Amino acid sequence: MIEETLERWEPVIGLEVHTHLATKSKLFSPAPVEYGDAPNHRVHVIDLGLPGVLPVLNERVVELAIRLGIAVHAEVNLRSVFARKNYFYPDLPKGYQISQYEDPVVSNGWLDIELPGDDGQLETRRIGITRAHLEEDAGKSIHDDAVTKGRGTHVDLNRSGVPLLEIVSEPDLRSASEAGAYLRALRSILRTIGVSEADMEKGQFRCDANVSLRAIGTEPFGTRTELKNLNSFRYVEAAIEAEIERQGEILDEGGSIVQATMAFDPDTQTTRVLRTKENADDYRYFPDPDLIPLLIPADEVERVRREMPELPDAKLARFVGDFGLGQADARQFTESQELAEYFDRVVARTGAERAKEVAKWILRDLLQALKQLDLSLEASALTPDKLAALLELVEKGRLTPRNARDLFALLVEHGGDPESLMVERGLEAVSDEGALEVAVQEAIDANPKAAESYRAGDQKSLNFLMGQVMKKTQGKADAGTTRKLLAAKLGG
């Protein structure tokens, strides 16, 4: 089992992530990038590789590449070169893929990942990013008989030419869970900086993993294998573990690893050899003569840097440091750009001192309500301003926390102005001593035992009597006033 393998062998893992860039059109053609269209309906003559066509770079991708470079603390290379990667496949119309080879647009970066250590405390690991380069996606070959009716292979070129960034990590990862943490951190960055939607289910975020083992305590890397096309977070970790086990078994028996490309079978949870290095393609990379080198002005990098959205790490630090949020809550916000923005907008009105309370309302009540109503945050009628207004009513004592929750549910589903809705529904708190006195007296009279025990020193009885007053006032009684009145009447 893997635990035994890990007693003797240390895994060395590097990841290659392919992420679709969030552009309207393709990398080298004006065809739109859209998902779920009928096959071959989003295809320009350039994507078809017809005789005589030429690629023209979609300038939009340059800014996205710069953003990624800045986000992962990397060098943005002011000169990078597009190269042709030559191989034959029916979904590759030109017979080559335009990529970057010797001169990528981004190199030498890193990102931090956090994982629970042996003592359960979070530990930070810094993972190197070797490079990131621009390239075009290939089309899709469809071998499924249900589609092809058993007649050969069909090719859909809608995806052909969709812009990708390939982000290559250093072999710095030491376990499947580190690989998972790296992917989640990277995805969060990509989404935050608007570079990619990075949706694995749509094939926008794909991962290959290079895995090797070395004897614990030794330096040199072992022979690696490459796991291809891991298309879910679950598969990435499972595939890496399976490959670690496979390699461990071979090495334990005194065998040696053959450099190969591997596939993961989710049904059997095992990996198998697709092809070995001897059969590997020679891609014959060379600079694409149809394209000029990509030159980025230095001030363009500075402009993008100034306009960069806040990165997940910085956001996390701000939420914990300035707002006093716990790590878990803060992390939950940084994983969703939308949620974090919502939170920031509410806190901007309530003030940082109430941020923890705001976080609780959003992460607990709001998310739960949205889930029940099957609504997105965007579709919710409760805007950040309205949530802030609601919390202000509570703060001013015009709304009891209990009734605030009722009003909250109404606002999420139907919208409206919190204050007018509160008045309309008769939910406003009663803090007038005269009005509350009757209810307080009634509660004492109806519960002589509780009154007695309070007098005898049992503080809990006061809470019980408070509850009774609340019940009588449909939750509108102001807690402070009620407590004061009860205490006075019971002679405390």
Place this chain on the structure above:
Amino acid sequence: MSLPALTLALQAAQLSSRELSSCDLLDAVLGAHAGRGDEANAVVGLRAEAARAEAVEADERLTRGEPLSRIDGIPVLIKDNMVQRGEETTCASRILEGFVSPYDSAAVTCLREAGAVIVGRSNMDEFAMGSSTENSIHGPSRNPWDLERSPGGSSGGAAASVASGLVAGALGSDTGGSIRQPAAFCGVVGMKPTYGRVSRWGLVAFASSLDQIGPLARTAEDAAILLGILAGHDPRDSTSLAEPVPDYCSALDGDVRGLRIGIPKEFFEAEGADPVVLEVVREAIAELERAGAKTLAVTLPHTPYAIAAYYLIATAEASSNLARYDGARYGHRSKKARTLSEMYTLSRSEGFGTEVKRRILLGTYVLSAGYYDAYYRKAQQVRTLLRSDFEKAFEVCDVIATPTSPEVAFRIGEKSDDPLKMYLSDIYTVSANLAGIPGISIPAGFAHELPVGLQVLGRSLDEATLLRAADTFQRRTDHHAQTPRGWLR
């Protein structure tokens, strides 16, 4: 003088004065083609009906006095590697069997917007790979000066059809001399513009960093007219240059006084060059001197490596450019193929000719892991050196004059069994492609009763000076007015 034998400029003048109609010119082309035109096998796709409709429209515009350009209504040929919407483009290859383009090349768009009548496509070496127009599924083209001889290549059909008087202007493409060498062999003017001057959009790629479209015509003036129509920036071609296009015709003032002509000794000392040809070229240069130009010796020391560098770079790019012809989407697909691998290997084996296969193999080899540095990268370094050779030379001279080809038109079949010999015939032309500079070949005289070409090379984007020198030469000589015996002029 037959109608098509008129120069483009004269045709334009007579169309403008309505002495002639576009339909008259088209009739003359079709008549000539039906006559002796086929003997040269210069035209592979005649579009008689479509051209007729275009000529009728042109005549309407001309009658209204609203011509689209100076060449409105004038019949021209494009080379069979420039795509045209709704028409076949074969590149003289079986692999493109049945391929009909859904879009127009930039060159075709330029011609259409100028009102030119595209009468058809001219024959060529398969995928422009060759110097003889023998490597064609349509059969070899022949030289109107001697039907046993090659018109040169790869734009041999274009040069032959201008020489025979079929058309006054045709478009060729030049990767290593494919416009200039056939122009020399056929006694016409052929110009390769600066790399990036004419859009490559829709030109079927042979070697992307070298390919350039240019005109073939009888006079420098006609070439200037056509170049003015073709040149300009095209956002669809990333290697297209954004510099403004000068009025080339206004540069033709017949004055070359003070023009400094560099004479590179490397070009005149090349092994195997025909001394008679060299003598004709020297005499042509002397004529320019008599017109007031000055000559001086220059050196282009890396010239001996140009052919090797060219055949490494051109084949490397070609091996990649031709990968798309795989039988999957268009063109020839082998009927014998049962598997994916067979679809590739059989379709390509059946679809490509010998010379194309040879170059794909060469190019694949030089890009292969372990060989890239020794071949491709080194060739690129040579290319850089060649470019700086020219830059240095142009510090002291304005143009460089050389022979276009070391010999006159060779016999069909003479070199087809010896590729190396064939490659060496490009010795004077490939340097301009490697350096990206413009070059023109003009009729310089005759050797062995066959035309000899004078090549004039210029600074990047200085086509105007080349055209001025060529035009001045033609004002003082009548070599370009000589016609092959028995043809229509």
